[in-house]
Amino acid sequence: MRTLLVAAATCAAAGLLLSGPARAAPSTPQTGLSDVMGGDQPLLTCVVPAIREGVVASLRSFHRAMARCADRFWAGRFAAAGLAYSPPQVTITTGSDSVCGKITSSGAHYCPEQRTIVIRIMKQDLRDPFRMNMAHSVAHEWGHHVQQLTGVLDAQSALYWPASSSARTLLSHRLEMQAECFAGVFYNAALESIKPGIEWEDWIDAVRRAEESEIHGKPKNLAFWQDRGYRGGATGFCNTWTATKTKVT
Template identity: 35%
Template sequence: MVDLTMNSLPKRKLSSLFAVTSVCALLGTGTALAATPAAAATSAAAAPQQTLTGASSEATAPPRGRTAAVANPLYRSGALAPSTCAPTPTRAGSTASFRAYATKVTTCLNASWAAQFKKAKIPFSKPRLRFVTSRIMTPCGRWNKGATGVYCGTNRTVYIAITKRNLSDPFDLGLAQLVAHEYAHHVQYVSGILPYYWQQAARSSGSAKLLLSRRSELQADCLASAFLRSASTSLPVEQEEWDGMIRWTKKNGHKGWPTNDHGKGTSQAYWMQRGFNAGSPSACNTWSASSSRVA
């Protein structure tokens, strides 16, 4: 899946909406690409056969169908444990520091979500991480225009784009949110949520299909923010920067998508804040939320 408009923001403090707007435009966006039809049909069954990380001997196959979305065991797994995640800050113009920062955040995500799946007693495996410098063709299909991050379920890979624009004025919190959002699509995949979404989307069209997409993308926003809360002390997540990013998202988060498949800016900001406040997947059940909350 590919994410939306948040690639890289400057490290300076975001003390005003003007400052946030001027830098958030650099952030980049992400989304989730649908798996190939064959992969979508077999993904739920394949998940337990992966090499598992952090899964206990009591782990069972992830739930399937609507149950996976509306009553997933992750929702009852409690808050994510505090994460000691202290990546070295990025440096303007440095590809190496960009890659190192995103890689370190991914390592922290691996540890946090492995522990969370263990509590939920669901098998877990890490995704792959790949950096790209152009809009490539993934096994799931063409890279979405405007996206700076993508998750493909067919090969269980998080793709992060490195562009001159991203490198010129980096914003570490924005990069962390982008990586965490794409990783959240992998969380959805191995927990059975994403296979359910793909199955339903294949049978839907028009407004019904867009609604399903928004439930998936807004949930990824929420799960990503729950992780950021767990790592807020060490990452760190400065309250001023977080508030600025929420304000910017509320006003501009939807502008990168030609159709309303990721949610209005107000919806994105709502689910990001909800996940951050709770620090738990329990706050992220978009599949049971009213349509007005995922507009």
């Protein structure tokens, strides 16, 4: 099986922690998520178009369709939990600028202050537009938006600023792995509609074998949390904040 571009697909929010100290927060950023947005959920039917290799407009259409799918899913989950929900803005670009500054890495990022997901279409995406890589750009960053809406980002930021360098790295890993888990929760309902072009077990194996990221942590743990969200199908399975260090480094 060819090497998948998982590392690019899971690129997280550039500048996620650069907006300054937040208000006082709980000792962990979970903020009650263990008890909400869970339970049985029907499969989500979304229309996600085919991607034409080398065509920017085709990739834009795919990402827009993925955004509509993710929005429907999370709006439903928030409503079922009795929580307020608002969708993020979604910007799709081929350039290196975004509403929260330069895109310093490939893939996608989330701008928390602007509540905007920025998807960057790269040359590699045009040459080899593998559906699951493209889908994950949206699913992972929507996970950060869920963290924003539920107070997790503010709580993490409050813990981050007074922390040591090593503690900050661990907090970053916990944040990214929870976003991976939230993506898995979404896939539990939407994967069939996405038509990923790869079996789930093969995808998770590809995530496990991706290049390690200082921000995200070890690929094997990213794979663990994404798979946990997928198999659990609820945000209560995504409490990375009290997980042992070995599961989030």
